[in-house]
Amino acid sequence: MINQYEFNKRLGKGQHGDVTLCTDAVTGKQVAIKAVKRKNPKVDRMSHFKKRPIPKTEHTPVTEQLGTTEHKILKEIAIMKKCRHPHVVRLLEVIDDRLYERIYMVMEYLGGGEVKWRTEQGDPIIRVSQTRRICRDIILGLDYLHHQGIIHRDIKPANLLWSEDRRVVKIADFGVSHFSYAQRLAALGEGAISPSAEDPILMDDSDLSKFAGTPMFLAPEILAEPPGDDAATNTSINLEELADDTVETVTLKQPRITKAIDIWAFGVTLYALLFGQLPFHGEQEFAIYSAIKECDWDVPEKMGIDEIEVGGRHQDKPKKGQETEGYLVVDLLDRLLQKDPRKRITLEEVKVHFPPRYMRAFVHFDA
Numbered sequence: 130m131i132n133q134y135e136f137n138k139r140l141g142k143g144q145h146g147d148v149t150l151c152t153d154a155v156t157g158k159q160v161a162i163k164a165v166k167r168k169n170p171k172v173d174r175m176s177h178f179k180k181r182p183i184p185k186t187e188h189t190p191v192t193e194q195l196g197t198t199e200h201k202i203l204k205e206i207a208i209m210k211k212c213r214h215p216h217v218v219r220l221l222e223v224i225d226d227r228l229y230e231r232i233y234m235v236m237e238y239l240g241g242g243e244v245k246w247r248t249e250q251g252d253p254i255i256r257v258s259q260t261r262r263i264c265r266d267i268i269l270g271l272d273y274l275h276h277q278g279i280i281h282r283d284i285k286p287a288n289l290l291w292s293e294d295r296r297v298v299k300i301a302d303f304g305v306s307h308f309s310y311a312q313r314l315a316a317l318g319e320g321a322i323s324p325s326a327e328d329p330i331l332m333d334d335s336d337l338s339k340f341a342g343t344p345m346f347l348a349p350e351i352l353a354e355p356p357g358d359d360a361a362t363n364t365s366i367n368l369e370e371l372a373d374d375t376v377e378t379v380t381l382k383q384p385r386i387t388k389a390i391d392i393w394a395f396g397v398t399l400y401a402l403l404f405g406q407l408p409f410h411g412e413q414e415f416a417i418y419s420a421i422k423e424c425d426w427d428v429p430e431k432m433g434i435d436e437i438e439v440g441g442r443h444q445d446k447p448k449k450g451q452e453t454e455g456y457l458v459v460d461l462l463d464r465l466l467q468k469d470p471r472k473r474i475t476l477e478e479v480k481v482h483f484p485p486r487y488m489r490a491f492v493h494f495d496a
């Protein structure tokens with residue numbers, strides 16, 4: 130028990146600690162508590178080993194423990210504290226246990242678990258209509274995050290959690306997320322906020338010198354610069370892990386972290402949910418990276434567990450109003466998986482053509 134929370138059962142294990150289902154003895158409500166050790170010498174040694182000297186940026190690092198477990202957790206907390214949205218997992222309280230050097234993140238509990246995207250045989254596991262609902266929730270959640278200046282950096286099915294009744298999906302896991310003051314300013318208009326109003330830990334952008342995320346979901350602009358020597362140590366990573374669990378952090382010379390990387394990862398996620406497979410393939414990690422950077426993707430004949438006809442990767446443009454669902458899906462994927470981030474569709478554009486409340490099909494484009 131910690132404060133009024135009774136620990137029930139373990140929900141999962143993250144890199145920095147366990148997530149446990151707990152009951153709030155005062156309200157009787159269930160919550161999920163992530164318990165993290167402030168100091169994790171083993172993880173810190175590994176990240177120190179992987180890290181290169183931090184380049185100077187306009188924002189000076191705010192903490193001496195930069196890059197340590199403690200810094201990562203404090204940043205994750207600062208980011209989650211900013212968020213209050215129906216499609217973003219809510220942080221309810223933080224308990225700082227100085228005696229045992231632990232931080233407890235008390236979060237709302239999402240009882241439906243992670244969004245699953247494939248069967249053991251590698252087939253789709255959900256219906257196309259369900260994928261549409263999940264998409265709507267991600268778009269709304271992501272749009273909110275981007276307006277807050279937050280780039281999630283690890284959008285993938287495993288970081289999307291279902292509510293108990295499976296009506297709602299929420300974006301979770303802000304372990305590698307980044308706060309961009311410039312993006313926040315752009316969303317609000319100049320003069321709307323001052324940097325001093327922000328938590329100093331958020332203003333530290335030294336983490337932009339690294340790419341973080343899950344390899345199969347990384348945007349091509351992140352991979353554009355050849356990864357350093359330390360990336361070579363990753364070549365033996367199991368490909369199944371690459372798709373589901375592994376979060377890599379490798380130093381890059383020129384960061385290109387903008388909100389467009391979340392749009393790309395959303396595109397990969399949409400593809401995964403529809404087809405039960407990923408759009409880019411390769412025997413090894415670097416083959417996958419070059420496929421992401423250089424290759425086009427293809428589509429299976431059918432999508433969803435309901436096996437709806439897709440109609441092929443390149444389809445003739447139908448007359449307005451006569452678009453099949455397959456055509457609309459491929460069109461949307463095409464715009465999400467644009468290799469050039471400047472040409473990639475924005476969430477504003479997706480929303481204009483894809484009003485969430487009237488979502489008959491995936492998207493309607495005039496152009």
Ligand SMILES: Nc1ncnc2c1ncn2[C@@H]1O[C@H](COP(=O)(O)OP(=O)(O)OP(=O)(O)O)[C@@H](O)[C@H]1O
Pocket residue numbers: 140141142143144145146147148161163218236237238239240242243290301302304305376
């Ligand atoms: N609010 C929540 N409600 C229900 N289950 C949750 C919640 N948050 C996390 N979980 C579950 O706990 C597991 C671990 O979550 P966590 O975010 O710590 O792990 P992770 O994704 O491996 O992150 P990291 O690598 O940053 O430690 C996840 O698999 C998730 O299913």
